[in-house]
Amino acid sequence: MSAMGDILIKDGFIATMDRDRTVYKSGDMYIDDGKIVSIGKDVEAPRSPEYTMDARNKVVIPGFVNVHTHLQQYFRGVYELIGDFYKVNLPLEGYRRPEDMEWLGLASCAEFIHGGSTTAMLIYTYPDGFAKAVEEAGNRMIIGADIEEVDLNRLKEGVYEYLPEKGEAAYKRAVDLHRNWHGKGLITTIMAPKAADLAVTETYLRCKEYAEEHGLNVTTHLSQSWREVQQVERLYGKTPPQH
Known part of the structure; x- marks a missing residue:
């Protein structure tokens, strides 16, 4: 029972x-x-x-399934009213600490259940604390560690500066998430390179290889802004879907 x-x-x-x-x-x-x-x-x-x-x-009725969400962005509706996604939303990501994720996660899980959703796929930079919240709340979740490798403060200025060490740390978090949480309770994991302008081709290929080796899926943002489309076209001469 x-x-x-x-x-x-x-x-x-x-x-x-x-x-x-x-x-x-x-x-x-x-x-x-x-x-x-x-x-x-x-x-x-x-x-x-x-x-x-x-x-x-x-x-x-059966619980709703949210196929893409960022539950930990509890105040996203507020700061999206303030300004541009790249100037406000992404830079604020850098101020959240890993230890913030558990209590933000619990608040978000409660809101999620209140809205009638019982299953979701979510990605975030520091997913370990959020996984703890999900385990406590009892939601069924597919969780990915957000892998991006640009300087978010420079991005606010319109500059893409890629930081290999940041990408490596993010990839390690994704692997650790899979090893520590996949199959624990109602949690499964997924590989999640953030977007084609925020993660380089080599990172996508590493995620693909790891996913194939361990039977995981891969998710990403695709053409979520004109800035992404323009940057990918500059780098690769293709649109994000073509790339």
Whole structure:
């Protein structure tokens, strides 16, 4: 039995999202050990459930899946109103410390659950603390260590200065994340070079090779700004998708 015990949800509008798109206008759901055991009309639990939820006038649906998010950017909506992505958003990333991630992560996970999402793929520079928060909150997450290798303060000035040592440290965080957290609880990991203007070709190839070796996927940002498109065209003579 899970820490929450077994749960009986009663009299809810249940949209199962099964192959037949079955809907119960007033149905019950029994959950045991974190798994849905039965759904239908007048479901009987095998024993008196630890929790019974009255779902009248409520909708019961599978949790939403967010396929790309940055939950740790808890104040992103605020500072996106302040200014440009490259002048405000990215430079602020450099001021967050690894130890900040756990409490930012817990706040974000709570907001995530409140919004009805139970699964997400997220990437960030310092994911270890966030993984601790995810483990505590109980979300199902695919987590990647953000790999970028430019000086964010110079980028604010419109200058791309690539720092190999920064890229190497970011790649090491990605490998450590996989070794320490992949398969732990509901966490899986992914390789995440940030964007074609923020990580060089060699880094993308290293991520690809590591992912293939360990059965992981790779995610990246693609054509997220005109500045990215222009920089990639300057470097490689191609658009980001072509590159």
